[in-house]
Amino acid sequence: MIIAWFLRILGLLPLVLALNNGLARTPPMGWLSWQRFRCNTDCKEDPYNCISEDLYRQMADHLVNDGYAKLGYKYVNIDDCWMSMERGPDGRLQADPDRFPHGIKYLADYMHSKGLKLGIYEDFGTKTCGGYPGSKFYLELDAETFADWGVDMLKLDGCYTDTDDMAYGYPAMGFFLNKTGRPILYSCSWPAYIFDSTPGPDYQEIANFCNIWRNYDDIDDSWDSVKNIIEFYANDKGNFTEVAGPGNFNDPDMIIVGNYGLSYDQEKVQMALWAIMAAPLFMSNDLRNIRPESMDLLQNPRIIMINQDYLGIQGRRILKMGNIEIWTKPMVPEGKSKAYAVLNLSSGGGPTKIDLPFETLGLTEKEGYNVTEVFSGKYLGVFSANSVQTIWVNPSGVYLGFASFDP
């Protein structure tokens, strides 16, 4: 807060602190290149998978033509390794001329012509994690450049900087983005670089400047990685869950459904939990080549409805008994409807029967609830506070229910 106070003295901040750019009223959705395509710049040997304007155009075409965009997947996000190794003579960032021959503005126009949005990546330090020019000492110019190009979102990473500088650097970039006059959704990696420090991130402060933020390590294409992230969010160190709401969301990182690392049941776990956590849904997969059952999961309208509930409440783990966990997310109206997930994070064996007392889920309205199994959409009838629902949970799997209160 002291930093914010200095910035205010310098006239860099309005008196009322609260990020108010009108964006991310519900968790943003889209596609992001990093997890699947990393820093593959080899367009000679691997033209189909390298970081290039073709890759983003093709993903955009699939978002629209395969039905993702109309469900809300609107952002197409460039990640690291898009730049030229040098700034231009005017000090401005420039895209790699071979891989992005038409430049970034052309890509932004392309996205906008399809009703999509373009996101871009930079780093608060002197270099990006991949070694490309960073924004340190160029924050204002880079914000202006992104706005001039028509960029709609910025993910600002935190490699190559002293973490102590972040407390002024991230707010400063937020200020310069705002100053451009272009609404640009601001994703900060800030807390992910200090979650292990003492006293740890001040999430209330971070929410004053960033729309979404990465709390923790990058996701990998593996079940271990997904489980590890779920555990981090369950523990909620620093109480970040309570900060989530319209305009501000915790980001447990990309959706890896459709890649190599997860079984079908494990893909369901990621979708269920990211929906319950009101997480941004940025797929990082190859939309040109995706298993039909994975595509169905990504496009399941009931899962998306839970994720996009306009109260924006981040769900929590309410119970853990060995490898069984129960998570709930209060939803409209007034938090009285709830999505609930029952997980079995251990692997091996077969499906197990669980008797689930509705009281345990905090479902106590006298009128009862209309209950639906979310993956299939099967309506199960009316359950009351003293009902016990019998469910089956697969190993490394999840049951996802929706108890609707709408009398």
Ligand SMILES: *[C@@H]1O[C@H](CO)[C@@H](O)[C@H](O)[C@H]1NC(C)=O
């Ligand atoms: C800039 O911040 C002000 C004050 O919070 C807000 O009203 C305005 O909409 C913001 N503009 C943009 C482009 O983010």
Ligand SMILES: *[C@@H]1O[C@H](CO)[C@@H](O)[C@H](O)[C@H]1NC(C)=O
């Ligand atoms: C988080 O909440 C708990 C319980 O309400 C409280 O004891 C703790 O001090 C809080 N921690 C932070 C970092 O706000």
Ligand SMILES: *[C@@H]1O[C@H](CO)[C@@H](O)[C@H](O)[C@H]1NC(C)=O
């Ligand atoms: C969870 O799965 C393990 C093995 O995968 C199984 O032994 C255990 O009974 C399951 N627990 C519950 C409560 O379903």
Ligand SMILES: *[C@@H]1O[C@H](CO)[C@@H](O)[C@H](O)[C@H]1NC(C)=O
């Ligand atoms: C359950 O659904 C029926 C049919 O839509 C509706 O009339 C009833 O009010 C709902 N009950 C509750 C508790 O939401």
